[in-house]
Amino acid sequence: MTSIYWYDNAFLPEEEVRISPHDRGYNFGDGIYEVFRVYGGNLFEAEAHFERLRLSAAGLKLALPWGLDGLRAAMIELVERNELKEGIVYLQITRGTAPRNHLFPAGAAPVALAYTREVARPVQAMEQGIPVVTLEDIRWLHCNYKTLNLLANVLAKQEAADRGAADAVLHRGGIVTESSASNVMIVKDGVLLTHPPDNLILHGITRAVTLRLARVAEIPSDERPFTLDELYAADEAFVTGTTVEITPIVAVDGRKVGSGEPGPITLRLQREFAAAIGR
Amino acid sequence: MTSIYWYDNAFLPEEEVRISPHDRGYNFGDGIYEVFRVYGGNLFEAEAHFERLRLSAAGLKLALPWGLDGLRAAMIELVERNELKEGIVYLQITRGTAPRNHLFPAGAAPVALAYTREVARPVQAMEQGIPVVTLEDIRWLHCNYKTLNLLANVLAKQEAADRGAADAVLHRGGIVTESSASNVMIVKDGVLLTHPPDNLILHGITRAVTLRLARVAEIPSDERPFTLDELYAADEAFVTGTTVEITPIVAVDGRKVGSGEPGPITLRLQREFAAAIGR
Numbered sequence: 001m002t003s004i005y006w007y008d009n010a011f012l013p014e015e016e017v018r019i020s021p022h023d024r025g026y027n028f029g030d031g032i033y034e035v036f037r038v039y040g041g042n043l044f045e046a047e048a049h050f051e052r053l054r055l056s057a058a059g060l061k062l063a064l065p066w067g068l069d070g071l072r073a074a075m076i077e078l079v080e081r082n083e084l085k086e087g088i089v090y091l092q093i094t095r096g097t098a099p100r101n102h103l104f105p106a107g108a109a110p111v112a113l114a115y116t117r118e119v120a121r122p123v124q125a126m127e128q129g130i131p132v133v134t135l136e137d138i139r140w141l142h143c144n145y146k147t148l149n150l151l152a153n154v155l156a157k158q159e160a161a162d163r164g165a166a167d168a169v170l171h172r173g174g175i176v177t178e179s180s181a182s183n184v185m186i187v188k189d190g191v192l193l194t195h196p197p198d199n200l201i202l203h204g205i206t207r208a209v210t211l212r213l214a215r216v217a218e219i220p221s222d223e224r225p226f227t228l229d230e231l232y233a234a235d236e237a238f239v240t241g242t243t244v245e246i247t248p249i250v251a252v253d254g255r256k257v258g259s260g261e262p263g264p265i266t267l268r269l270q271r272e273f274a275a276a277i278g279r
Numbered sequence: 280m281t282s283i284y285w286y287d288n289a290f291l292p293e294e295e296v297r298i299s300p301h302d303r304g305y306n307f308g309d310g311i312y313e314v315f316r317v318y319g320g321n322l323f324e325a326e327a328h329f330e331r332l333r334l335s336a337a338g339l340k341l342a343l344p345w346g347l348d349g350l351r352a353a354m355i356e357l358v359e360r361n362e363l364k365e366g367i368v369y370l371q372i373t374r375g376t377a378p379r380n381h382l383f384p385a386g387a388a389p390v391a392l393a394y395t396r397e398v399a400r401p402v403q404a405m406e407q408g409i410p411v412v413t414l415e416d417i418r419w420l421h422c423n424y425k426t427l428n429l430l431a432n433v434l435a436k437q438e439a440a441d442r443g444a445a446d447a448v449l450h451r452g453g454i455v456t457e458s459s460a461s462n463v464m465i466v467k468d469g470v471l472l473t474h475p476p477d478n479l480i481l482h483g484i485t486r487a488v489t490l491r492l493a494r495v496a497e498i499p500s501d502e503r504p505f506t507l508d509e510l511y512a513a514d515e516a517f518v519t520g521t522t523v524e525i526t527p528i529v530a531v532d533g534r535k536v537g538s539g540e541p542g543p544i545t546l547r548l549q550r551e552f553a554a555a556i557g558r
Contacts, residue, residue: 005300018297019305021284021392026298027371028429029308060430061437090379092306099396100369102429102436102460113300117378138420140431149428150307150381152419155339157381181381 004081006074006114009066011081014115023111025094028102029148032056033092036075037242038116039277041085043075044242048205052146053091059145062095063110071112078114087118088243092148122244126270129250129262130166130239134228135159137170137177137200144199156180167239169252172200175225182241183207184249186234187265192221193230206240213272219265236263246270283360285353285393288345290360293394302390304373307381308427311335312371315354316521317395318556320364322354327484331425332370338424341374342389350391357393366397367522371427401523405549408529408541409445409518413507414438416449416456416479423478435459446518448531451479454504461520462486463528465513466544471500472509485519492551498544515542525549 003014024030034053037044050068057064064071075089096108139152157180160168167179177195178184183204185194192214197203214221231237235258237249246269248262262270282293303309313332316323329347336343343350354368375387418431436459439447446458456474457463462483464473471493476482493500510516514537516528525548527541541549 007300014300017300019300019302021286021296021298021394023298023305024433026302026305027312027427028433029427030430030433033306060434102433103440104433104437115300140419141417142431147430148306148308149430151309151339151426151428152421154303154307154309154381154383158340158383161382 003115004078006078006112008111011078017113019111019113020097022099023094023097024105024108025092025111025148027100029150030060031092031094031148032060032062032146033090033148034146035242036089036091038079038084038087038089041079043072043079043089044277045205045209046072046075048208052203052205053093056145056147057093059142060095060147061104062093064093065110066112074112075114078116082116084116084118086120087116089114089116094148119243122247125166125247126245127262129248131164131251131254132167132169132179132239132249133160133163133165133253134176134231135168135170137172139170141199143177143201144197144203146202153180169231169249171228174227174229176228176231177201178204179239182239182244182247184231184237184239185210186226186231187236187263188230188234190220190265192219192265193226194221194223195225196223204240204242206242206245209273209276210240210246210269213269213276217268217272219268231257234258236266238262238266238269246273282394283357285357285391287390290357296392298390298392299376301378302373302376303384303387304371304390304427306379308429309339310371310373310427311339311341311425312369312427313425314521315368315370317358317363317366317368320358322351322358322368323556324484324488325351325354327487331482331484332372335424335426336372338421339374339426340383341372343372344389345391353391354393357395361395363395363397365399366395368393368395373427398522401526404445404526405524406541408527410443410530410533411446411448411458411518411528412439412442412444412532413455413510414447414449416451418449420478422456422480423476423482425481432459448510448528450507453506453508455507455510456480457483458518461518461523461526463510463516463518464489465505465510466515466542467509467513469499469544471498471544472505473500473502474504475502483519483521485521485524488552488555489519489525489548492548492555496547496551498547513537515545517541517545517548525552
């Protein structure tokens with residue numbers, strides 16, 4: 001089946017989607033995005049994703065002429081047209097097409113692009129866990145906006161792969177922020193710790209879901225900065241994200257985390273998450 | 280005359296250039312660029328621009344399969360095909376087209392796009408000077424690479440315009456780095472000061488030309504960090520850039536710089552620059 005895209009307010013076959021070389025997304029990365037998880041044909045945590053999209057747009061002073069309801073209707077129709085059951089919807093919105101100039105263009109309308117992709121749950125990584133390396137977080141100071149300026153994330157992820165790891169955990173001066181494309185949590189003495197939701201991290205939807213599941217399960221949690229040393233000494237560690245869900249970190253910079261196996265609180269949260277998505 | 284673009288190794292009419300929605304420039308801002316000034320049909324300081332392009336590519340581990348000579352030949356042919364006498368050449372290179380994944384794509388070839396635009400020298404701004412505001416520099420820590428991740432620059436420039444200024448001078452904790460799209464220099468007691476060329480600023484070609492002209496003119500200069508207070512108290516201030524050339528700053532945050540008119544060393548450097556480009 002040909003993949004159907006949503007582009008510039010129309011549903012089109014993938015091969016008909018062609019972007020202008022003057023799209024500000026192409027010249028400046030001047031835009032925002034969301035990746036929605038689809039389980040059983042439904043957008044998971046749709047409201048939270050659209051609310052974050054709204055906040056990202058506000059941060060960039062980017063208009064959303066479709067309204068969140070219009071965008072949601074388009075995403076639902078896109079999933080239906082592509083008969084997607086298990087996968088993701090990628091939605092990005094740029095400030096539009098105009099002759100290159102840093103200033104916001106006066107007459108340009110934002111350009112939205114969305115498509116679906118079949119993606120299975122990362123069962124093996126979730127069961128076995130992943131090794132990570134740590135890298136300095138060199139990103140800008142608005143990591144809470146989900147923007148198309150992702151070079152630092154790209155370079156960190158690639159550096160991790162070059163060193164034989166699955167991801168990079170970033171830190172600013174020894175304070176762990178998040179990983180290249182997900183949030184990081186540790187468990188120490190039964191308490192779940194993760195960076196507070198400020199301007200230094202993306203406010204992950206799966207992060208929020210995990211904290212909510214922990215509260216229900218009466219696992220104590222604290223949104224406070226923690227250090228690299230605390231990560232090295234953690235009993236358990238994991239990343240949370242829309243596609244990685246809750247994936248254990250079993251090694252950091254070549255050192256085992258805890259026993260080197262996914263820990264009991266991680267496993268408990270994975271089970272609660274699976275239940276939340278109907279598995 | 281239809282504008283001729285250079286895209287994906289071919290010369291094409293502008294309207295035939297269409298970018299893939301999976302170009303990494305569009306999804307990640309994963310690419311680099313240069314803006315060349317054309318005076319009298321010739322690329323000004325071409326060698327310095329290509330050398331900086333090489334350094335940006337190295338920083339991003341981005342291959343340049345054309346070689347610098349191949350790129351230069353293409354840019355010269357592009358200027359000729361467009362019969363450009365006075366203007367700019369915009370060249371950007373992305374990591375290529377591949378299904379969205381932070382990791383570098385294995386099989387993708389970098390995608391180059393270049394076009395020309397007629398641009399007159401900004402005579403009025405160069406004669407009268409511009410007002411600027413100061414803003415915190417919130418960018419990442421590789422500002423020496425000339426990348427497509429320009430959101431912080433875009434937002435700073437727009438914020439300046441919203442406040443009635445022509446540009447924003449950025450500072451990190453009170454240390455002036457550069458402006459939203461050019462370098463900043465001040466004059467105090469006859470000495471030219473500008474931020475050293477480290478990872479916090481773009482190493483401007485016009486910046487280097489200006490320092491060279493100062494040396495020849497026996498104007499003392501020092502590449503050292505200076506503060507916002509030094510900017511406020513400066514005798515003269517100006518920005519340097521490929522399109523702005525040497526443009527005086529006559530007001531900062533609503534306060535006059537020096538007399539509020541372009542100063543004598545600024546005017547001297549402008550004359551030397553004009554001579555260097557054959558005016």
